[in-house]
Amino acid sequence: MNTTLDIDVLKQWVGRTERMADTIDAGRARRMQATLDREPDFAQGEELPPFWHYIYFNPEVPASKLNEDGHERLGGFLPPVSLKRRMWAGGRIEIERPLHIGENCVKTSTIRDVQLKQGRSGNLCFVSVDHAFEVEGRLRFTERQNIVYRDIPASGSAQPPGQPAPTDATARRTITPDPVLLFRFSALIFYGHRIHYDADYTRQAEGYPDLVIQGPLTAALLAEFGRDQQPKKKLKSFDIRAIRPLFSPAPFLIEARSNSDTTETWACAPDGTVAMTLNLTFLPDAQKA
Numbered sequence: 001m002n003t004t005l006d007i008d009v010l011k012q013w014v015g016r017t018e019r020m021a022d023t024i025d026a027g028r029a030r031r032m033q034a035t036l037d038r039e040p041d042f043a044q045g046e047e048l049p050p051f052w053h054y055i056y057f058n059p060e061v062p063a064s065k066l067n068e069d070g071h072e073r074l075g076g077f078l079p080p081v082s083l084k085r086r087m088w089a090g091g092r093i094e095i096e097r098p099l100h101i102g103e104n105c106v107k108t109s110t111i112r113d114v115q116l117k118q119g120r121s122g123n124l125c126f127v128s129v130d131h132a133f134e135v136e137g138r139l140r141f142t143e144r145q146n147i148v149y150r151d152i153p154a155s156g157s158a159q160p161p162g163q164p165a166p167t168d169a170t171a172r173r174t175i176t177p178d179p180v181l182l183f184r185f186s187a188l189i190f191y192g193h194r195i196h197y198d199a200d201y202t203r204q205a206e207g208y209p210d211l212v213i214q215g216p217l218t219a220a221l222l223a224e225f226g227r228d229q230q231p232k233k234k235l236k237s238f239d240i241r242a243i244r245p246l247f248s249p250a251p252f253l254i255e256a257r258s259n260s261d262t263t264e265t266w267a268c269a270p271d272g273t274v275a276m277t278l279n280l281t282f283l284p285d286a287q288k289a
Contacts (some may be wrong), residue, residue, distance in 0.1 A: 001075030003082035005123060010114045013079035017110045022056045024048055025102045028188065029055070035184045036221075048099040050223040050235060053133065054216040057103060057107045058190040069205070070192030079114055081125045083149035085206060086193075088215035089126075090240035090276070095141040098235075099133070105140070108132045112144075113129035120160065125149040152207050162244055162273025169255035171229055175221060175267075177213050177248040185217050196279060210247040215276070218267050218281040222254055229258045233282035246275045260284075 004010065029038030029048060032055050061072045074080040099105060113128040131143040183197045194201040195212040202208045219240050227235055246252050246269055253268040261284055267276040 001073075001080050003074060003080040005082050005116065007116045008112070009127070010079045010081065010116070013111045014114055015036055015111060016077060018077045018148070019024070019107065019109075020057045020059075020107045022105060022107070024099050024103045024105060025058060026099055029101060031055075031184075031188055035181065035188060042101055044102045046101045048101060049220070050095075050098070050227055050238065051093070051216065051220040053099060054220065055188050056105070060190065061192075066192055069201075070194040077109070077111070078129075078147075079111070079127060081127070081149040083123060083125055083151050085150050085152050087148050087150070088242060089146040089148045089243075090215070090219075090242045091143055091145045091236065092239045093141060093143050094237045095235055096138075097140050099135070103135050106134050106234050107152055108134070121153060122151050124250040128257065134241075135216040152205075162269065162271065165253075165255065165272055165274045166257070166264075168257055170257045171225075173225060174251050174253055176251045177246065179211055179248055181209055182213060182217075184249050184273040185214055189214075189216070208245065208248075213246040213248055215242045218242075218254075218276050219278055221282070222265040222267060222276065225254050226263040226278060229256050229263045230280075230282055233261070233285070236281045236283045238278055238280040240276065240278045242276050244269065244273065244275050250283070 019173065026042045026044060029042040032052055033042060035042045059072060066071055067073055071086060076244055110130045111127065112130050115126045117124045117126065125148070129145045129147065131145060133140045172229045184207065186196045195206055195208060196214055197211065202211055223238060246267060250270045252270060252275065254265060255268055256263055256265045261282045263280045265278045266274050269275045
């Protein structure tokens with residue numbers, strides 16, 4: 001299918017739905033633990049950490065149906081946007097009950113909105129997708145996923161200045177994102193976008209200075225780090241905003257600060273600016289049951 005920026009054509013994808021079923025098996029969860037340099041010890045019945053659902057429900061796209069960049073060709077479930085750079089921009093998770101190892105889950109995805117806007121660097125297309133996750137017909141959690149498409153900037157274009165990170169973090173951890181981490185995570189989620197493992201392509205075709213760290217990987221690190229700040233509370237929801245990319249192999253910080261029922265987390269780039277925020281909301285103690 002030909003790609004386009006005709007908003008009337010792209011809007012025809014609003015309401016399109018697809019369903020996928022998967023088993024939350026221990027094997028993939030243990031491989032995620034190993035990818036994050038932890039002992040792989042997940043067992044049947046254990047709770048899946050927040051945002052680890054991204055290692056499941058991954059489309060099994062034949063190689064002949066991929067674009068040069070490693071993405072699935074657009075025009076199937078996602079609209080055929082002609083802008084070449086695709087970025088995961090964040091979203092929101094609302095939790096009724098977390099998933100557990102061994103459960104069979106159905107994910108229903110629906111295109112909720114497509115918008116075309118003009119940014120400082122040119123055209124931008126925003127696609128919002130809603131995902132609902134059910135086990136035995138009962139809703140476990142929902143996700144609003146935001147995707148943004150843009151043109152690849154001209155060679156030598158300066159990146160807009162970033163927002164300085166907060167200085168009042170009460171917890172922090174250094175992440176060293178070596179290329180093996182990125183490669184293993186891409187393999188784990190069966191995601192072929194070359195900017196995460198092919199440095200030459202990343203620099204020459206998409207204009208990034210180095211390998212790009214996957215947004216869902218950063219979000220998973222932040223979600224787990226934020227939950228660790230209030231381990232006795234039940235997680236209700238969290239909001240994610242991806243602001244600017246992080247690159248391998250430069251180390252970066254994940255930081256947090258907490259109030260009674262909320263924890264704010266952010267990823268701090270080496271230059272001291274915010275790359276991603278993830279803010280968690282917990283149920284008050286009286287509602288934990």
